[in-house]
Amino acid sequence: MSELALSLRDVVVEYRRRRGLFGAASINRAVNGVSFDVRFGESFGLVGESGSGKSTTARAALGLEPLAAGNVELDGIQLAHASGAQLRQMRARSQLVFQDPYSSLDPSMTIGQSLAEPLRVHRPYSATERRQRVAEALRAVGLDSAQANRHPQEFSGGQRQRICIARAMILDPAVIVLDEPVSALDVSTQGQILNLLLDLQKTHGTTYLLISHDLSMVRNMTHRMAVMYLGRIVETGPSQRVFSRPGHPYTAALISAILEPHRDRQRQRRRILIDGDMPSSWSPPPGCCFHTRCPFAMDICGRVVPATIAMEGGGEAACHLHTEGPGLAGRSVLELLMYTRRTPQRRLI
Numbered sequence: 001m002s003e004l005a006l007s008l009r010d011v012v013v014e015y016r017r018r019r020g021l022f023g024a025a026s027i028n029r030a031v032n033g034v035s036f037d038v039r040f041g042e043s044f045g046l047v048g049e050s051g052s053g054k055s056t057t058a059r060a061a062l063g064l065e066p067l068a069a070g071n072v073e074l075d076g077i078q079l080a081h082a083s084g085a086q087l088r089q090m091r092a093r094s095q096l097v098f099q100d101p102y103s104s105l106d107p108s109m110t111i112g113q114s115l116a117e118p119l120r121v122h123r124p125y126s127a128t129e130r131r132q133r134v135a136e137a138l139r140a141v142g143l144d145s146a147q148a149n150r151h152p153q154e155f156s157g158g159q160r161q162r163i164c165i166a167r168a169m170i171l172d173p174a175v176i177v178l179d180e181p182v183s184a185l186d187v188s189t190q191g192q193i194l195n196l197l198l199d200l201q202k203t204h205g206t207t208y209l210l211i212s213h214d215l216s217m218v219r220n221m222t223h224r225m226a227v228m229y230l231g232r233i234v235e236t237g238p239s240q241r242v243f244s245r246p247g248h249p250y251t252a253a254l255i256s257a258i259l260e261p262h263r264d265r266q267r268q269r270r271r272i273l274i275d276g277d278m279p280s281s282w283s284p285p286p287g288c289c290f291h292t293r294c295p296f297a298m299d300i301c302g303r304v305v306p307a308t309i310a311m312e313g314g315g316e317a318a319c320h321l322h323t324e325g326p327g328l329a330g331r332s333v334l335e336l337l338m339y340t341r342r343t344p345q346r347r348l349i
């Protein structure tokens, strides 16, 4: 058996729109050649600004978006070549937990019915076995199994997110996609849900693809991560390495935006701030997708899409700085800031 729960290779997802009745169709490559692997039992983080393509990538990974190119392999099944039966199996082997626990549960069903539904569709269990599995799943997420007869409206946001996690876990999936799983919850509840997710991973070996704007959370929750910008992955690697020694200016800018003034005084001096909005993925810039906002942009960056370069400490970054100009050769872009002796707190663009 493969040690990969999920593998994306050069995945492209496009949205199309037509201007007027006879206008030419324009194309939005919301996901543009994305590749990464998630191993069994691992947490893999996906970060990037709003609109960078994180949720679309996740939906493509679960077979919920048609692929314009590339391939997805989930638990050994190739999406592009899957039969109807294999696609059904794939649906059962992957689950999605959304940001909003309020709209994720059917208000007309008891939570016991909501949890039993996937078992009824995908498992040959008797009603008694289903009840047992539902009770176990509720207990696993810290809820009382006697609450199975109640409706979602009777629970708080945090409890509802526990129920959504129980429902995602009940078929023992190869991967659970968590798309901003705690951003709708208050801060103290957020911590409880994140601890629950970590506990479940320890006891059940669950595999997560965690999508979040919250970089600190991704640092604490994931083993490896990818940084997305305008539909592309600009950097991947072990989360600790990505945070301590980013290989892409965009990653460095995202990280420097969350540094705490007291704890990270040393790195604050090398802070990178980016201004301006991300360009639209309907009309992306040529060359490196980040060059219009990059403080280190060189002539080549506006013309040539950078290749991915292996980083010291693991992972890859797609940036010309590693091969052109100062020649970082897989080292951190923070070294570039020292090398160029740029003024600290440089505001860019």
Ligand SMILES: Nc1ncnc2c1ncn2[C@@H]1O[C@H](COP(=O)(O)OP(=O)(O)OP(=O)(O)O)[C@@H](O)[C@H]1O
Binding pocket: 015, 028, 030, 048, 049, 050, 051, 052, 053, 054, 055, 056, 057, 281
């Ligand atoms: N159904 C759709 N039809 C057309 N365009 C879409 C659709 N869904 C997403 N997009 C576009 O695809 C791009 C990526 O969107 P996506 O929702 O994947 O980003 P995201 O990184 O998840 O953002 P956020 O952090 O706000 O959730 C955006 O340009 C968005 O406008």
Ligand SMILES: [Mg+2]
Binding pocket: 054, 055, 056, 179
């Ligand atoms: Mg999203």
